[in-house]
Amino acid sequence: MTMNILPPNSSAIKTRFAVKFIQAMKRLSKRRGMGDRYKRYRATRAAACVSMASAVGPEWAWSRAVLRKIKRRRLLRQFRVSRKRRLIERTTNPRQNLGFGQEEDLRGLVPGGKGMDYCSLLSETAHYITCLQAQVQVMADILHRSSP
């Protein structure tokens, strides 16, 4: 079982994420064709997610799912090829949740959550939460330093 790598590693992740994110933002600002538009916001958001996922690494399923999604979107944008959706077979768990539909909500929230069993969904959620917190802190930090 992969143990949850929690706060002890969060500073390393923050550093990696900060580096990648700043590089991506530099590239973004140099790119032409981005006026004062919604596009820039979406590109920034995508850059944030991608740099976080690549800082985390392929060990975690959610980061793999994020990278897959971005790659797919990029390819779609370039080649306009419509792809077949892969049908991911969900493992039927004998253990059912308390029936408020929380499990499916959680699966919808966590990237890549649809193809996981409940156990790994929970651990992926835990790691995802720590990475999101790290991301928020770094981005706030960057914002802060760049506009006093």
Add this chain to the structure above:
Amino acid sequence: MEPNVEAVQPQFRSGISGAKIVFDDIRGLIPDPPETDGTSFTALLELPPPQAVELLVKEDFPAKTMPLPIFPSNIALIDRASMFSVFASADNPPDRTNIFSASSSVKQEPLESEYHRNSSSPAVSDQSLKSIKRKEREKKNMQVKESTKKSKKVVANEASDGSGEQLPYVHVRARRGQATDSHSLAERARREKINARMKLLQDLVPGCNKISGTAMVLDEIINHVQALQRQVEFLSMRVAAVNPRIDFNFDALLAVDSESSIDNSYLGLFPPSIWPEGQTNGSRQQQPWLIDGLHLPSMGRVDNSSNFITPENSLLSYDSPANSASLHSSQLKIEL
């Protein structure tokens, strides 16, 4: 002695399930700290057969559902655990249950220490006999510890967690009065895993410790994830708005003038919750975004700003020692 035990077993299976046990006599029979260098198993063997049979009464003896042919490498672990549980009768029960209940972290050291004490585990040549003996020993242990009825063994979890998914079978000791067939055992192990991870999540999400009940905890977790995602989107919108005006020089970003005290600057920067709206988590502290209060170059204000920071996680942002922060800055410079 061993053939006796084997012969006893089929008789037991047929009929004695309703017999009562008088625990006091049995406890009197069993030496309290076992003098034998071996295990309590030898103590069991020293008892005359009918009493040994009586010891086996309490649970149905599912000889056929025992994973006889499958002996993964954690036999030693199970031996250790069972022996540990025996010798822990002198110890405090909380120690044992604490150790056993930590299923998500593999705590090998206490088991190891106990194991060294009983280093002469019964060297039994025949594997089937060994399994029978282990079951007997476990049952005997369970009955000896009558006071701690909920003695569940999480060695199975440790074993299954420690060795990953290579184990085809999960060895879990059945609780008193519970079924011991493989399906329910696997189900129980899985439930333990799920509960352990829910506990982790509860620790992670602020304010979930007080909530009892899985449904509300899950709701809190979902709210927390949604709030964090919204925060990320909001921040990225702000960064996108700022972006054309900023050169993204690393010098400007890192505030070179404050190199020596850069850790303070990191520490002093942000409260965990950035804006008052959009916070669905009620327990989260509502703090306005103190932009004017947190000027970076003015180090004198840092102490003021630190008052606004919740002790939760902002003090640990990036790292308290300065070397990591300066490493960060040098890294960023190199990346240029």
